[in-house]
Amino acid sequence: MNKFLALVVLEIKSVFADRSILLTMFGGIIMYSILYPLPYSQQVSRDAEIVIIDYDRSSVSRELIRMVNATPDAHIAGQVDSVGDAEALIEQGVIKGFLVIPQHFRRDLLMEKPVTLSLGGDASYFMTYSTITSGILKAGGTLSAQIKVARLTVDTESMLLAKAQWQPASLNLQPVFNQVNGYLDYVVPAVFILILQQTLLIVSGILSASQNERSRAKEQGYWLTASPTLLLLARGLVFLGLYLVFSLYYFGFALDVYGVNRLAAAWDILKLLVPFLLAVVCLGVALGQLYNQAETATQVILFSSMPVLFSSGFIWPISEIPTWLVAISQLFPSTAAIQGLLQLNQMGAEFEVVSNFQIQLLIQAFAYGVLAIILLAYKQRQYRLNMT
Structure with missing residues (x-):
């Protein structure tokens, strides 16, 4: 026990003596918790700037413009005379889209002829483009309903009866888990798990790689004489204690x-x-x-971050990801943790529902632990031979 406690103390000293590890752990964890959610602080895209090209210039077209501007999705920055002028503003980054109201818009609506509203926009930001489309569809649907209800009231005595005939069934949508339908509740918890994994892989990799460098320089360190099993247990205890604090801070x-x-x-x-x-x-x-150099740990882990994130199954459905890629993603602890914690913490599932993810993580911990002990023992034998 005394040997193990002494090993834990040595591991703590090694961690806090390395500036790269401290910067990654404390600086990275705290900065990511502030900077990453910041772009999603507005939750959803709102008030996308658009312009109107009104070829009808009637009272009905002006009513449609007011309705579009009243939606939270789009904000009308002005009117232009042609599609070319609107496209030039999009290229300059002044607006995100435009709406074209055709000539004879009012006449065709009153004569019950089909009317086509044209929409153009910068589709490189697909969520903004979708928001603009949604706002225009809402306004167009509302205007169409008003005209149809007004036409029905000509033949009926009751406005309520006309509304019932126009829309006999109403839809009441209530989000169950993501109450605001925003990005924060959807993206941030899963990314926090990935940040914990990637930074922990980096700091543990830096510590091992720096010790490998010192061993190659013929330095006699505790990591060469300690039992591989005790060394792994001591290192695991130190990092587990630190990252439990970070995890509680995040979640x-x-x-x-x-x-x-x-x-x-x-x-x-x-x-x-x-x-x-x-x-x-x-x-x-x-x-x-x-790793032979401490810098390699950061390079390798950062390079793998995006593939690990996109194959974890919360950004894109697992059923639509190639089977071989899904199988590879199961090797990373973050995949099971993301799926389990999202169901548990964001969707309110009972722990029995996600217990399979706990079992998967325990199996991974055991398998990677055995692999780590084997590699530690191999490295110790290799460096001892080089020193003799």
């Missing part, structure tokens, strides 16, 4: 600050976070034995 304080939906009990979150962090630590120690 407690940070989610509260940004108003993100949180439904799970703290104990249930810990039951999933602990095996997740243990699996990541063991994977990081195993990968660290393959």
Whole structure:
């Protein structure tokens, strides 16, 4: 026990003596918690700037323009005379789209002829383009309903009866989990898990790689004489303690600050976070034995961040991802953790529903732990032979 405690102390000293590790852990975790959710602070795209090209210039076209401007989706920045003028403004970045009201718009509506509204926009920002389209559809649908109801009241005595004939069934949409239909509740919790994994892989990789560098320089360190199993347990205990604090900061304080939906009990979150962090630590120690330079850890992990994120199954449905890519993604602890914690913490699932993810993470922790011990023992034997 005394040897193990001494090893834990040495590991703590090694962690806090390395500026790269401290910057990645404390600086990275805190900065990401502030900077990453910032672009999503408005939750959804609103008030996209558009211009109007009104070839009808009637009372009905002006009513449609007022309705479009009244929606939260679009903001009318003005009117132009031609599509060419609108396209020039889009190219300059002044607006995001334009609406073309055709000639004889009012006449055709009153004569019950089909009318086509034309929309153009910068589709490179597909969410903004979709928002503009949604706002125009709402306004167009409202105007169409007004005209139809007004026409029905000519033949009926009751306005209520006319409305009932126009829309006999009403739709009441109520979001169950993401109450504001925003990006924060959807994206941020999952990305927080990925940040915890990637930074933990980096710091454990930096520590192992820096020790490899010192061993190649013939330095006698505790990592060469300690039992590989005890060394892994000590390193795992140190990083687990640190990252449990970071995890509680992310899934407690940070989610509260940004108003993100949180439904799970703290104990249930810990039951999933602990095996997740243990699996990541063991994977990081195993990968660290393959690095010859500390910088390599940062380069490799950062390069893998986007593939790991997009294959985790929350941005794009797993059913639409190639089977071989889904199989590879299961090797990363973040995949099971993201799926489990989103169901548990954002959707209010019972822990029994996500217990399979806990089992998967425990298996990963054991497998990566065995691999890390094997690689640690191999490295120790290799460096001892080089020193003799």
